Amino acid sequence: MAGRSVSGYVDEHVADRLQAVAKTEGRTPASLVGQALSLYVSLPETARTSLRRMETLATPEERDWFRGELVRLLLRADMTLTQRRMADELRDALPPADDEEAIADAALAWERAVES
Template sequence: MAVRSVSGYVDDAVATRLQHVARVEGRTPASLVGQALGLYVSLPEAARTSLRRIEALGTAQEQDHLRGEIVRLLLRLDMDLTERRMAEELGSKLPRVRNEEEAAEAALAWERTGGS
């Protein structure tokens, strides 16, 4: 994938947070900016407009609520991803059962082998 350099300006508080997050995550500030911009430009125009309106007109509480909702959604989707990957990994190791009786037998067999 070809990459291009872009530039922009941020206030000192954002620059300081950017440096801190980059250091904590072991990434470059440029990679964080690229990721953030990639997400922003991938949003539909209506979402970008709403974000700008909330940033410009929203109260501090409304802006905190927006960040909280974004965090909640990201964590939920990450959990869904984790559950799906676990199911895929474990699925091939689990016995195929057709009914509750076979499930009970499989559970007893698993218990006898110490869960391995």
């Protein structure tokens, strides 16, 4: 899908940080800006209002706390996705739950695979 160019202004610190993050991730600054804007505009108005209030009213310590909470939430969501994907991958590799011998054989095979 073709995109559309938009422009905006940021202070020098944000521009420098954007360049550094883009370089570290091997992406373009435009792709990072696009991803950030997609997230922002997908939020409901109440969340966007809260973000704006955080920018203007919160102390630096409160903003640090908020960033920490956001990181924890994102990591928790990522872990949930990882667990779901692992369960999907393992589901077909596991023997039926009522076949004790097959379960023991699979456990031994996995153990040997790890040891080698």
